[in-house]
Amino acid sequence: MPEPLHDAGPAPAGTEPPDGGAGPGGADDLLRGAGVSPGIGAGPVRVLAGAVPEPPPGARHGGDAAAEKATALAALEAVAAELEARGEQAAALGNKDGQEVLGAQALMARDPGLADGVAAKVGEGTAAPRAVFEAFGVYREMLAGAGEYMAARVSDLDDIRDRAVTRLLGLPMPGVPDSDEPFVLVARDLAPADTALIDPSQVVAFVTEGGGPTSHTAILARTMGVPAVVALPGATGLPEGTRVLVDGGAGTVRVDPADEEVAAARGAAAARAALLTETTGPGATADGHPVPLLANIGGPRDVEAALMNGAEGVGLYRTEFLFLDRSTPPDDAEQERAYREVLEAFPEGRVVVRTLDAGADKPLAFLPPPGEEPNPALGERGLRMARLHPEVLRGQLAALARAAAGVSAKLEVMAPMVTDAAEAAFFAAACRDAGIERPGVMVEVPAAALRARDLVPEVEFFSIGTNDLTQYACAADRQIGGLAALQDPWQPAVLDLVAMAAAAAADAGKGSGVCGEAAADPALACVLVGVGVTSLSMSAPSLPPVRAVLARHTMDQCREAAAAARAARSAGAAREAARALLPLLPELGL
Ligand SMILES: C=C(OP(=O)(O)O)C(=O)O
Ligand SMILES: [Mg+2]
Numbered sequence: 001m002p003e004p005l006h007d008a009g010p011a012p013a014g015t016e017p018p019d020g021g022a023g024p025g026g027a028d029d030l031l032r033g034a035g036v037s038p039g040i041g042a043g044p045v046r047v048l049a050g051a052v053p054e055p056p057p058g059a060r061h062g063g064d065a066a067a068e069k070a071t072a073l074a075a076l077e078a079v080a081a082e083l084e085a086r087g088e089q090a091a092a093l094g095n096k097d098g099q100e101v102l103g104a105q106a107l108m109a110r111d112p113g114l115a116d117g118v119a120a121k122v123g124e125g126t127a128a129p130r131a132v133f134e135a136f137g138v139y140r141e142m143l144a145g146a147g148e149y150m151a152a153r154v155s156d157l158d159d160i161r162d163r164a165v166t167r168l169l170g171l172p173m174p175g176v177p178d179s180d181e182p183f184v185l186v187a188r189d190l191a192p193a194d195t196a197l198i199d200p201s202q203v204v205a206f207v208t209e210g211g212g213p214t215s216h217t218a219i220l221a222r223t224m225g226v227p228a229v230v231a232l233p234g235a236t237g238l239p240e241g242t243r244v245l246v247d248g249g250a251g252t253v254r255v256d257p258a259d260e261e262v263a264a265a266r267g268a269a270a271a272r273a274a275l276l277t278e279t280t281g282p283g284a285t286a287d288g289h290p291v292p293l294l295a296n297i298g299g300p301r302d303v304e305a306a307l308m309n310g311a312e313g314v315g316l317y318r319t320e321f322l323f324l325d326r327s328t329p330p331d332d333a334e335q336e337r338a339y340r341e342v343l344e345a346f347p348e349g350r351v352v353v354r355t356l357d358a359g360a361d362k363p364l365a366f367l368p369p370p371g372e373e374p375n376p377a378l379g380e381r382g383l384r385m386a387r388l389h390p391e392v393l394r395g396q397l398a399a400l401a402r403a404a405a406g407v408s409a410k411l412e413v414m415a416p417m418v419t420d421a422a423e424a425a426f427f428a429a430a431c432r433d434a435g436i437e438r439p440g441v442m443v444e445v446p447a448a449a450l451r452a453r454d455l456v457p458e459v460e461f462f463s464i465g466t467n468d469l470t471q472y473a474c475a476a477d478r479q480i481g482g483l484a485a486l487q488d489p490w491q492p493a494v495l496d497l498v499a500m501a502a503a504a505a506a507d508a509g510k511g512s513g514v515c516g517e518a519a520a521d522p523a524l525a526c527v528l529v530g531v532g533v534t535s536l537s538m539s540a541p542s543l544p545p546v547r548a549v550l551a552r553h554t555m556d557q558c559r560e561a562a563a564a565a566r567a568a569r570s571a572g573a574a575r576e577a578a579r580a581l582l583p584l585l586p587e588l589g590l
Pocket of ligand 2: 416444465467
């Protein structure tokens with residue numbers, strides 16, 4: 001294995017070395033990945049099954065066509081019934097759209113034309129799994145060629161086909177597994193669609209092989225308050241049902257933990273949580289500089305956690321999270337409802353809504369990229385996608401303006417993936433045309449940070465997205481777990497870019513917040529404040545530790561830590577230099 005060059009980021013993933021003090025069960029039982037959502041979760045492993053293999057072409061059945069046909073049709077009926085049941089589960093979780101999509105899928109599975117196609121293939125001697133696969137193929141081609149809207153339904157069809165083929169081949173079912181007890185969800189990676197139906201009370205932790213600290217899995221886990229470890233090689237090799245103890249702060253997974261170890265870990269987590277509730281009220285440094293602490297949310301269902309953790313408003317409403325599990329564009333009334341519900345939850349507060357960030361790590365079936373993209377993160381996403389579909393942008397802005405009418409919360413709207421002043425001006429004009437007075441932009445492309453002075457006159461505020469800013473500054477795809485050490489916002493280059501954006505905003509008398517995951521690291525939060533950012537937004541469970549740590553440090557301490565971090569030559573050295581100047585909260589392990 002090559003010598004690691006980057007001392008920053010999580011401990012190298014893998015099994016702890018023999019001298020690592022692995023505790024009961026031996027060294028081999030402690031696995032290490034990157035801890036991305038703190039907390040303790042213990043339970044049996046349930047593995048999210050990977051891709052379903054294509055049944056081999058030319059596979060023939062044994063000669064009893066009638067029995068083979070009955071088997072194939074029974075599999076389709078079982079899939080339809082299962083989809084309906086999942087639809088009811090989704091409805092019980094308040095996800096009516098999910099229920100609609102699943103209901104439509106159940107209808108497709110029962111389509112008489114599809115059954116006829118399967119029967120005809122079986123009649124020709126084709127084995128049931130292959131017959132189902134080929135019969136779906138005919139529909140697939142029809143849909144794919146029937147315009148953009150229908151093409152988006154191909155993935156729904158593929159899902160039904162895969163479920164039926166899986167049953168017929170006797171393989172584990174794709175998608176989030178069912179379980180009659182809370183479990184640890186283990187996966188190669190979690191796609192947005194996989195997570196749409198997760199019931200947070202059933203999943204006690206996430207463990208994935210892929211994904212970096214800013215991947216979708218990490219963000220989702222933090223928002224849900226579920227402990228998570230990503231970038232853990234071989235995680236999906238953990239046998240189904242194995243009991244594990246996940247420490248989402250330390251990034252470890254203990255296999256077959258002793259009961260006392262689970263109890264001790266839970267006790268420590270509870271003590272830590274109790275200590276954190278001692279600092280309350282609006283965010284501020286020890287010497288009274290206000291630093292509004294806002295929440296990152298993905299929809300109305302995250303509001304409760306935001307309020308419970310004392311969010312002063314919303315700093316990033318990721319609107320694309322509302323629509324990840326559907327293949328049709330949301331209608332105006334539906335959007336307005338989802339926005340108004342959040343605005344009403346923060347009377348007099350600030351609510352920053354981001355327009356759809358479709359593409360790359362957040363694909364939306366109803367806004368597919370116009371062509372094949374070898375590098376989706378560098379492709380059509382965010383505002384670029386909105387420029388390709390101006391009617392979608394206009395519809396969203398109009399729904400936002402209507403939602404804000406008559407509510408006391410202050411609506412601000414920002415665009416993702418903005419590169420230059422012309423794009424910022426385009427977006428601000430679209431907002432103002434819709435009656436939105438406070439347009440802003442995310443600064444998450446290095447070009448936008450480098451030329452922040454050109455962008456700032458066009459808008460009312462900046463919100464710095466350190467997840468993408470780090471990805472692009474360090475040329476390290478945030479989806480790739482193996483690059484976790486380079487996806488570290490402590491990289492001095494990233495801190496320099498943040499400082500440039502913050503300075504440009506301050507000189508223009510405007511605010512600049514950070515809404516990337518960097519804001520959730522208490523020490524880095526102090527550094528960001530010292531660098532000049534004026535508010536911090538993060539997933540709700542991260543608010544108490546950041547509030548507590550900020551309250552222990554003066555603005556001067558933050559500035560000194562920031563200067564020391566920026567003077568360092570690596571992410572690890574920057575972290576160390578800053579921490580040496582920040583007493584933090586050692587009693588909390590910070
Ligand atoms: C907040 C950000 O946006 P997202 O993670 O949704 O891309 C970011 O890039 O830092
Ligand atoms: Mg981003």
